[in-house]
């Protein structure tokens with residue numbers, strides 16, 4: 001029987017750099033877990049590709065997917081919906097591969113409820129001032145939206161206590177390395193490896209199951 005893969009969730013306040021860290025992580029060649037592409041109703045930004053960065057859909061399509069129970073989690077964020085299609089996550093986990101989500105904190109709370117075995121990683125900014133300057137430098141939102149995002153971020157940081165791990169995003173390489181270590185350590189847990197040994201012990205010297 002194939003052992004189910006593990007679910008890893010990267011979340012944290014808006015503007016902390018979740019997307020950048022996730023992209024840097026998946027640029028590494030020896031990654032053996034799958035990224036779950038989110039669905040969103042927001043417009044694609046320059047260079048974004050449908051089916052790679054997101055599945056870009058209309059609000060009606062998104063609402064239909066919610067009504068039909070197709071979403072593992074979803075959240076409304078600055079007037080747009082973002083969510084994780086459930087089927088891809090389940091099928092990939094069932095095939096034995098790990099799945100990695102990069103989602104906002106509301107979504108992570110829903111994953112904790114629906115798939116409590118998921119490992120939640122909180123990406124945190126070194127400080128709030130830096131968070132603000134990152135949002136300003138990104139230059140994709142007006143200042144009022146940035147102020148709103150900062151206030152939201154303060155509330156989100158309080159949610160760290162519900163997570164399994166906290167990773168400071170001081171440098172992208174450090175954050176990526178720490179996330180990889182977390183994934184490694186989680187795989188070394190006895191509860192993860194024990195079933196392999198159990199299976200091995202039921203096979204005799206001729207390679208037959210006892």
Ligand code: 5GP
Pocket residue numbers: 013014015018019038039042073074075077082083084102103104105106107108
């Ligand atoms: P952006 O518009 O900058 O791509 O993403 C905005 C926010 O939505 C980010 O915090 C990102 O992590 C979050 N996000 C992206 N995909 C999902 C998703 O599938 N579910 C939830 N809950 N949040 C998401």
